[in-house]
Amino acid sequence: MKQTVVLYKSKYGAAKKYAGWIQEALSCDAYQVGEFQWEAITKYDLVILAGGIYAGGISIVKDLKKHLTALADKELILFAAGASPFDQKMLEELKLRNTETLHREIPIFYGRGAFDEEKMTVIDRMLCRMLKKSLSKKEPKDFEPWMKELFEWDGKGCDWTDPKYLEELLAYTKAFESAGKDNR
Structure with missing residues (x-):
């Protein structure tokens, strides 16, 4: 039987x-x-x-790169949690930005995370406010999905985490377990 481990890096939970x-x-x-x-x-x-998304980077990728040699013969899956609603274009950009230097194909899955200003560091809070202010200079019709969410954010904490976001990842994992290791 194939053995699986989940390694995660979580800043806000x-x-x-x-x-x-x-x-x-x-x-x-x-x-x-x-x-x-x-x-x-x-x-x-x-x-x-699994890791959160901060400024377009998945927090756990730095650890992945650090231990790439130890992971060379492992099947890898990336899971990213972010505040934005799912957007295929965003997911493709996220994959490119975070895996292009790894020289191997790694599937990536996405789930909505949480957003709570009270839990944020001072720097993260300041960055979000600056970003929101810069968005006020754009036309809302030109917003990408994440921009719309941030712009409409009312300062209250939101938790969008939901096990439904794991359905594709779990199906992929089950297929790996039943088919064996072949995509390396």
Whole structure:
């Protein structure tokens, strides 16, 4: 039987919540990436890496790059949690931006995260306010989906996390488990 592990990096909790749901659905191990003992990676066939999106980057990708040699013979999946509604164009750009230097194909999945100004660092709060102010100079009809969400945000916390966003990832994982390792 194939062994799966979920490694996550979560700044405000959404990626951790998704990692827990994946762990429950697949009956697999899950670790915060900073606490994972990398010598144990040898016992896993599939590694799901989950992280939040910040300024177009998936937080866990830095860890992925750091341990790329240890992950060379593993099937990898990226899961990104972000505040924006799903948008295929955004997902393609996210994949290109985060995986183009890895020189291997890694499927990426997306789920909506959470947005709560009270939990944000001062810097993140300031960046969001500056971005929202800059959006006020644009025509709303020209907004991308994430711009519309940010512009309409009323300052209250929002949590869009939902296990439904994991359906495609879980189906992909089940197909991997039944078909074996072939896409490397």
